[in-house]
Amino acid sequence: MIEFVQAVLLGLLIGGVYALMSSGLTLIFGVLGIVNVAQGAFLVLAAMLTWWLWHSTGIDPLLAALLLTPVMFGFGWLLYRTAIVRVRGMPASMSVLLTFGLALTIEGILNVTAGNRFRSATPSYFDESFRVGALNLPKPQVFGFLAATAVLAALYLILTRTWTGRAIRACAQNPSGAALVGVAATGTAALAFALGTATTGVGGSIMSVLYPFFPASHYDWISRLLGIIVLGGMGSMPGALVGSLVLGLAETLTATYGSLQWSTLVFYAVIVVVLLVRPQGLFGARLREDALP
Amino acid sequence: MTDPTPPAPAGRPALAPRWVPGRLRGPVGNRHALAGVVFVALALFPAIRPHDTYRQTVLLLAFLLAIEASSWNIISGYAGYISLGHGAFLGLGAYTAGIVATRLDVHPLLIAPLGGVVAVVAAVLLGLVVLRSRGHAFVIITIALLFATQVLVVNLRSLTGGSDGITLPLPSWPAEFQNIPFYYLFLGLLGLTVLLSGWIRRTRFGTGLLAIRDDEGKAAAIGVHTTRYKVLAYACSAFFIGVAGSVYAYFLTFLNPLGAFSILTSVTIVLAVLVGGRGSLYGPVLGAFVVQIGSEQATVYGGSSQSRVLIFGIALVAVVLFLPAGAVPTAAAWWHRRHPATVEYIDQAGALARGQLARPDRTTPTGTDPAVDPAVDPAVDPEAAPARAAGQPRLVVRDRAPQAEPQRRALLEISGLTKAFGGLVAVDGADLTVRRGTVTGLIGPNGSGKTTLFNLVGGALRADAGEIRFDGRRIDRLRPWQRGHLGIGRTFQLTRLFKSMTVLENVVAPLPDARWRALLSGAVSGPEAARARDLLDFVGLGRFAGQPAGSLSYGQQKLVELAQALMLDPRLVLLDEPAGGVNPSLVARLVEIVRDLNAQGVTFLVVEHNIPMVLELCDPVVVFARGRVIAEGRPELIRRDPAVLDAYLGEDWRPPAEPADPEPAEPKGVR
């Protein structure tokens, strides 16, 4: 029984981290309608930068996130302005291909500069745990969860309390309406993309501690994240949250009671089952065949 | 909508914009001949240079990539659904060969077809899960497929040897042949793949896929069973890759999960097709050669396989940003600009002068012998028979209502239909009956919910409440193509033609029923195509059959859309603002056509703002306001009904030149 509770809690902790990672993807899709296949690569990039900072200066990886978040924000903004904006008018497939290419480019650069080895940041608390009664909660997971929650809360506040956030949501909900009140479409889109990328700053830092990674890890991650948003319903933040928790639980429960190898497969199986019943995902809007109002 | 916002090109048609994978419409005969020459040259190469193993190997790997690229093109080029995990099929084919060869001791080449079958089964299963809806789920799931298969293969150690891999027996032919048999195997498979791709393109299956790519909603509305088409395309795109995978396993002799399901395979496929040109026939093959040989050179002169990823990534980004259409379509467009084809531009007067509507009393050469055409049954409607015999263009209509009946049977019955968008109720418990054989007009002020009603009847939207019955049968749960097959056709307020196809291909694309045979018939030849040509002649646009659909004027596009709808053999045609933004003379043509078809028993429901046209053409006229019917009756009564005038025109305005009749007659209607 204790094992079950332990597994569930762990699953929720990890789910929280996944929620942070998928929030950026959801934001970008919700506002821009773009599936950013490079989101996983951004995470790995951030993780690599975190590792490098930790390795050279000893700074705690989770604190390094404070530095990395603005860096990733700027990176995302630049990327949007130079490359992504050019595929806005094209069919959706082109943005998928472009971001896929970007992911490969980032992977390639990391390969060449950092080499194809596993890396992991191991701060002092790396293999310590909190003991709560009979439960064993690993510190990295707990800290990661707390950081993720903090960032998600900050994201929520930004989106709901600031003018930029309102402008972003307005553009997502009604682009022509937004134009009518003077919201500049391109600038807002760039900010939304940048914000979505910025979340990978923290996500990547957490990743560097929790998961050994190497340049090609982004495939693993983007599959997970894409799976989450398909399960939750594309573009739905609550859906991404629920999807993340489902993934976290599926993985830990399978790892505890089955074998680690099968955990990802179980998640995909869950997605398949959900899609069979609800093709639009748990919280997704049913896509009309005809786009007329 | 008050203003017409049609993209009516009044001049040179816009040739394939940069990013649209265009259809190669060029020296058709030449490109096939050229391909044939290249094929023969490649076939002769090992005979000429039997010991150049290095080049043979590079070429056969290029063939393999070309097989994958051409196959990928079927789902991702024609249908527009990007598959990023397509390399999974190669791995599946490879592992099928590996497992069966080592366990059952069968020669791997004999297993090759089975490899194809396994790939197809995987594609169909996956397709059935994810292709039932539109959107991005497909892309994502294909990536998931790749990784899931890899994990599966790693974990099923007993079957697959896990990470240790499988070792196949060495090639069974004498050593001096080296890779030559593989060369010919792959070349042969490539030929077959290209033949399959080319054949698909020429059938209605192919036009259906292009329709799905251009406008999936419209494709569904014209009877294309989009799910079936997509799954079929996905399966076709898997078969030859699976077969090639088995051969490839034999070639490699050693398989392991990491290599067999590497994402790099998928990336190379995508890159090859993008470079060569998505949607074209030979583009993917060309692109495959470029990428394979380029990649080979990169390994020889440049860095390690590490930098391979970087180079591919940069190449992919560069192609998307700077050459989105790919080499072949871009070259074709350039060629067309230098040698403009004989495209007929819009010439209203010219179009009208020549293409006369066939009338029942005029003999035309395209007459039909009722004895041959099984759908014509003089016994049912004696009035129709003389019209047919007089040589009218063959028009098969399923239902011919007996004329001169005071109270006709209801064809379409809407009861209590409700649809709301958020807090806005667009259709509010509407009740409407369209009787067989009528041309029923539906008028009402903007925003009254008429278009929403059409969308509900056509199946584009699902109602919140209420029922729709067609010929007594409930249809409100059916998909759009099912309604099309039952005999409901529709045109759209803003024409939705498939811009990447010709006018004829647009009209051929609809499928009046769900038979599989229909898929396989020719798009520009064969009986369906002949019927399409007849329909085009009927609406007076036969001369434009070979033009790109986008080059027609707005009014002409509307007529093409009508011809498209007629292809479905409809019993009921929903016309959504047919006269909107159209030249008055074309409006006259439209009225003639509608009357003609109505005389043959086709029922119409027409939404229009052009009141004179409605009052002249339609009987009864239904008035829709605020989401429900507020009046219904004969046109003369409706135009004088104070409630109608109140809601729509403003009560001070009476139509001009009325015979003196100041008292509004009692309209029969529902308030």
Added chain:
Amino acid sequence: MLTLTGVTAGYGAGGDVLRGVDLRCEPGTITCVVGPNGAGKSTVLRVVSGLLPTRAGTVLLAGAPIGSLRPEQVLRRGVTQVPQTQALFPQLSVRENVLMGGYLIRRDKALLRRRVAAVQELVPLVAERAGTPAGNLSGGQRRMVEIARCLMLEPRVLMLDEPSLGLDPRSLAAVAALIDRLHRNGTTVLLVEQNVRLGLGLATHGVVMEGGVVRLHGPAAEVAGDPEIANLYLGGATVGGSPVAAAADGTAVRGATVREGG
């Protein structure tokens, strides 16, 4: 206040929808543009708002040309528009929607507060349903919120594209009352309406468009009484009988513009 002279405009590569429009809105008036479908009424509003470029002609706001300005620049000059289609943000609350109307003045907190208060006074609904997501409002309520949003910038010219669309009579009355109140406050109103009676009844001046040009204009009551409207309004310039019959006959039709099918 607003003057259009010889304005020609069209969409994409298509033909001209506006074919030389001359229009004047005096300050403080309510001008209503009526006309049949396809006349170009909404296009006029789009051109003024800067959403559609002019191909010829000038657009002057209080004497200054605005024809080549971008939409947000036009907005800053004090010209707002309530479009025909849904313009609210469905998942944002009413209050947030109205706030967004003040996007361009967001940095001036004091001004923003004053404007919100002023708007709430004009449109009490804003305060009453401040927290409701806009998507849950009825059609009439949405229209009121849309107008409220436009008022945040204290516009000189308020344009409405078919404000009566999809509204029940009660909401119509409320909208009409609001427009009247604005008019008395001194705002210049330009509205496009298909409901002739309502539009001309509300307005001080009327304009009738057909086929991309202005056919009639003058004080609203005068325009309302002109029998020519019926002809123009019921579709096509004809001299009696329907344009369909006339064209099929091949006889000349008075004033008919044979459009290039677009």
